[in-house]
Amino acid sequence: MTSGNTRTNDFVLKIATVNGTGSASANGLLMKALFRMGIPVTGKNMFPSNIQGLPTWYEIRASQEGYNARTGRVDVMVAMNAQTYSKDLAEVSHGGYLIYDSTWPRDEQLSRDGVSVLGIPLSKMVNEHFEGSRVRTLMKNIAYVGALCALMEIDREIVRTLLEETFAAKPKLVEPNFKAVTLGYDYAREHFDCPLPVCAGKMDATAGKILIEGNAAAALGCLYAGATVGAWYPITPSTSVMDAFQGFCDKYRKDPETGENRFCIVQAEDELAAAGMVVGAGWAGARAFTPTSGPGISLMSEFIGFAYYTEIPAVFFDIQRVGPSTGMPTRTQQCDVMLAAFASHGDTRHPVLFPSDPKECFELAVSAFDLAERLQTPVFVLSDLDIGMNDWMVDELQWDDAYRPDRGKVLTDADLAEIKHFHRFRDVDGDGIAYRTLPGSDRKGSYFVRGSGHNQYGGYTEDADEYRQVVDRLKLKWESARGLVPGALERKAPSRTDIGIIAFGSSHGATLEALDRLAADGVAVDYLRLRAFPFGDEVEAFLKAHRTVFVLEQNRDAQMRSLLKIELDADPQKLISILHYNGLPVTSEMIIERIGDYIRQEAVA
Amino acid sequence: MSYIAKPKVSWAGQERNSLGLTLADYEGGLSTLCAGCGHDSITAALVRGFWELGLEPEQVIKLSGIGCSSKTPAYFLSGAHGFNSVHGRMPSVATGAQAARRDLIAVGISGDGDSLSIGFGQFAHAVRRNLNVLYIIENNGVYGLTKGQFSASADPGSKAKKGAANRNQAIDPVATAITLGGSFAARSFSGDKKQLVPLIKAGLMHPGCAVIDVVSPCVTFNDHEGSTKSYAWTRQHLHATVEADYVPPSTEIQVDYDDGAHTDVNLHDGSVLRLKKTDPDYDPSNRAGALDFLEAHRARAEVVTGLLYIDPDLPTFHDIAGTSKQPLTQHEFEDLSPGADALAELQKGLR
Ligand SMILES: Cc1ncc(C[n+]2csc(CCOP(=O)(O)OP(=O)(O)O)c2C)c(N)n1
Ligand code: SF4
Numbered sequence A: 001m002t003s004g005n006t007r008t009n010d011f012v013l014k015i016a017t018v019n020g021t022g023s024a025s026a027n028g029l030l031m032k033a034l035f036r037m038g039i040p041v042t043g044k045n046m047f048p049s050n051i052q053g054l055p056t057w058y059e060i061r062a063s064q065e066g067y068n069a070r071t072g073r074v075d076v077m078v079a080m081n082a083q084t085y086s087k088d089l090a091e092v093s094h095g096g097y098l099i100y101d102s103t104w105p106r107d108e109q110l111s112r113d114g115v116s117v118l119g120i121p122l123s124k125m126v127n128e129h130f131e132g133s134r135v136r137t138l139m140k141n142i143a144y145v146g147a148l149c150a151l152m153e154i155d156r157e158i159v160r161t162l163l164e165e166t167f168a169a170k171p172k173l174v175e176p177n178f179k180a181v182t183l184g185y186d187y188a189r190e191h192f193d194c195p196l197p198v199c200a201g202k203m204d205a206t207a208g209k210i211l212i213e214g215n216a217a218a219a220l221g222c223l224y225a226g227a228t229v230g231a232w233y234p235i236t237p238s239t240s241v242m243d244a245f246q247g248f249c250d251k252y253r254k255d256p257e258t259g260e261n262r263f264c265i266v267q268a269e270d271e272l273a274a275a276g277m278v279v280g281a282g283w284a285g286a287r288a289f290t291p292t293s294g295p296g297i298s299l300m301s302e303f304i305g306f307a308y309y310t311e312i313p314a315v316f317f318d319i320q321r322v323g324p325s326t327g328m329p330t331r332t333q334q335c336d337v338m339l340a341a342f343a344s345h346g347d348t349r350h351p352v353l354f355p356s357d358p359k360e361c362f363e364l365a366v367s368a369f370d371l372a373e374r375l376q377t378p379v380f381v382l383s384d385l386d387i388g389m390n391d392w393m394v395d396e397l398q399w400d401d402a403y404r405p406d407r408g409k410v411l412t413d414a415d416l417a418e419i420k421h422f423h424r425f426r427d428v429d430g431d432g433i434a435y436r437t438l439p440g441s442d443r444k445g446s447y448f449v450r451g452s453g454h455n456q457y458g459g460y461t462e463d464a465d466e467y468r469q470v471v472d473r474l475k476l477k478w479e480s481a482r483g484l485v486p487g488a489l490e491r492k493a494p495s496r497t498d499i500g501i502i503a504f505g506s507s508h509g510a511t512l513e514a515l516d517r518l519a520a521d522g523v524a525v526d527y528l529r530l531r532a533f534p535f536g537d538e539v540e541a542f543l544k545a546h547r548t549v550f551v552l553e554q555n556r557d558a559q560m561r562s563l564l565k566i567e568l569d570a571d572p573q574k575l576i577s578i579l580h581y582n583g584l585p586v587t588s589e590m591i592i593e594r595i596g597d598y599i600r601q602e603a604v605a
Numbered sequence B: 001m002s003y004i005a006k007p008k009v010s011w012a013g014q015e016r017n018s019l020g021l022t023l024a025d026y027e028g029g030l031s032t033l034c035a036g037c038g039h040d041s042i043t044a045a046l047v048r049g050f051w052e053l054g055l056e057p058e059q060v061i062k063l064s065g066i067g068c069s070s071k072t073p074a075y076f077l078s079g080a081h082g083f084n085s086v087h088g089r090m091p092s093v094a095t096g097a098q099a100a101r102r103d104l105i106a107v108g109i110s111g112d113g114d115s116l117s118i119g120f121g122q123f124a125h126a127v128r129r130n131l132n133v134l135y136i137i138e139n140n141g142v143y144g145l146t147k148g149q150f151s152a153s154a155d156p157g158s159k160a161k162k163g164a165a166n167r168n169q170a171i172d173p174v175a176t177a178i179t180l181g182g183s184f185a186a187r188s189f190s191g192d193k194k195q196l197v198p199l200i201k202a203g204l205m206h207p208g209c210a211v212i213d214v215v216s217p218c219v220t221f222n223d224h225e226g227s228t229k230s231y232a233w234t235r236q237h238l239h240a241t242v243e244a245d246y247v248p249p250s251t252e253i254q255v256d257y258d259d260g261a262h263t264d265v266n267l268h269d270g271s272v273l274r275l276k277k278t279d280p281d282y283d284p285s286n287r288a289g290a291l292d293f294l295e296a297h298r299a300r301a302e303v304v305t306g307l308l309y310i311d312p313d314l315p316t317f318h319d320i321a322g323t324s325k326q327p328l329t330q331h332e333f334e335d336l337s338p339g340a341d342a343l344a345e346l347q348k349g350l351r
């Protein structure tokens, strides 16, 4: 046995399986067991756009320091898919381990310097103890969990408790599952030096934390914000937003007496219709949203521009995936920044929120509804597949029972009674936001929504000045938005520096880790995390205060850098792109490398 | 029909309905359509229908797509909120608005281009969802607003103003609605108020999606010889089947009809829809029969009008969705947002 580096609670465990073999529950079991041992963990699912048969990987990172990004390292690989053996072996870091099902020995093929290969006859053991091909496939997964319990000191009692919780409704299943755990466990104990130098140890860093996917958290945000209408058309990776919302509504939004739904979810015929439904519901006074991904936003664009010009609140969740076109549906990117900011023809612009983890998906979902109603405009929540579909460890979500939705400027019948005339698009308060009425209100407040030219009174117009008056007011409203959206957050480097980095969304974790490591090496970089578009004054100030500003984003064309250039008075020379766009979440190592390279080159020049 | 014919007061504009409102209270802005456009006649029929039913204007939402036809919601019921959406997408907006406010009566106005070409998908899905809406297609066989191109309802052989003949097959919205499982499919003619007003009223009271295809000649681009959607052609080839007569449960209206020549259809709200058969064999509850009938007359180049099919018991959009009777916008926030304790409890499962 080769002895690798000793890494307690600081490792990457990767499981390579075949899609559709039920490995997800085994991998979840491992994640949760580590979490319950008090060790910070993150799971990243790298799955194919396929239902059954193609290779899939699950990466668990344990980090006692609490880092949650990908690192580019693999310490232990569980290779359950013979098709990808060579690729998986090549990926193991020097000093690492590869575990495989040695029922069919492959010792020759699976040999590489600096990697210890551990064969465990998982299929054979499982076949001896279980009947039926489905059960055997599932139990094989559970058996590798058992082997890892021995090899990596993962608490078997916790695994047992988790099985009991999972099968609370079918307690008969606990014993067979635990038997599979024991098979793997005993075999590993018997044949290898346990534990490996890469292993887990109990600690206390997960108190007050939860494991949650961004899409579930976003759905919770919609539930808590009081959204009642959801319209959607299925598309990866956004589908689980609506699945989760449906689940939460079934639990919390059914009238206890009548069983009636206090929500309405419509699976639309396409994204055009989903957008129309959201706009119709928003016009009628409901909080309404649609979750989708890039291709859906492309289709929704006509309605998005319509809602911008007719000033109707609507919330769009774009769980970004790799484009262009159908792209790679199960891979992640931040490629819809420009699309969301300016979706639709004509002069249109939309507030965009950038959650960096599931906790912010929850919080910013609530903000999105408040902003949409306050500003009477479409608001985007730009998440991505990495945040949306992976389990992240975050602080427990908090809710303030004093929260009340900000319905914005809505006139009631009583308000209408006090005014002489109602004019839908008149800027009464000078903030660019006009008053609206809801359908069903007194006929004095009725007005006619139209996407064609209209004047401040809501009437049809083709008059040059009347047209301009309305679109100029929309620009003023945009200025008001600037003061209402969540501001960017700055994290100063431990020492004074004129180098900065701007990042947003799912790049946050990798950025934090990279900056810590760089600081330890004496490279100080200030960090500004964008949370919204339009940019507040703090973004401009950050650009002014730094000589060089890296802009990190997960797309090819430096979309955020372009947006900063378009919107702010920034010297483009000082904006240095760090781009990552291969579809996998960005790694901290890559950021360290790019910043290091740049600084070394600058020193030479 | 007797109940339209005799105004109580000699000056029709002064006549008041059950709410004490005059016809003028149901009118809208001045039409900007071409003089003589069929769409304006439909607007007038709608005004009448709403007025006769005694609906509060603010109880109604009126929605449309894009086209000359889709402009018309601005010309009736100025007291109702209106929504002129984008081309072909009225049904989705109506769906969202209905989801939020099921207490409001939705009327959607569309054109043949709007519903049978760009919006064919949304039309189809509103019908199959049995959305609670009166869905009027103002059908002139052309794209009026973009100056006379053929629409998908133009009959093969009909000639455009510039002389070109259409060689594509026509989509019949009535037959389409029936095959899609629609619960109410009717056809009328813009110039036939006598038939159209009762159909509108029946459609408004119908619990699900009431589709009325109204042949509505475009005097500018499609009212010449050779066009099957012209006044002259349609008048010659009309074949009326069933006349609908809506009888509100509250007021007893004496209708002059022969026993045995009508069918009563009970609506969900307890009111009765009375179908007056001019064709004694016609049964509007027979789906296959309706399609046969349409097809037989199509072969004879006859435009069948009247209520062709109805099933008032088909579950509607809200029946299927299980939406609360109380409109979704009217719930207290406490009944929507589960609160901090529930969130803490829920998160116990996330550890
Ligand atoms: C996306 C889009 N494409 C094209 C148009 C141009 N357009 C406006 S109205 C219309 C046709 C309307 O025809 P129809 O629905 O039959 O209405 P009509 O004017 O005949 O009443 C078209 C093609 C548009 N407004 N939007
Ligand atoms: S062009 Fe035709 S459809 Fe349009 S308003 Fe004129 S007559 Fe009516």
Ligand SMILES: [Mg+2]
Pocket (backbone or CB within 6 Å): B067, B111, B112, B113, B138, B139, B140, B141, B142, B143, B144, B151
């Ligand atoms: Mg037309």
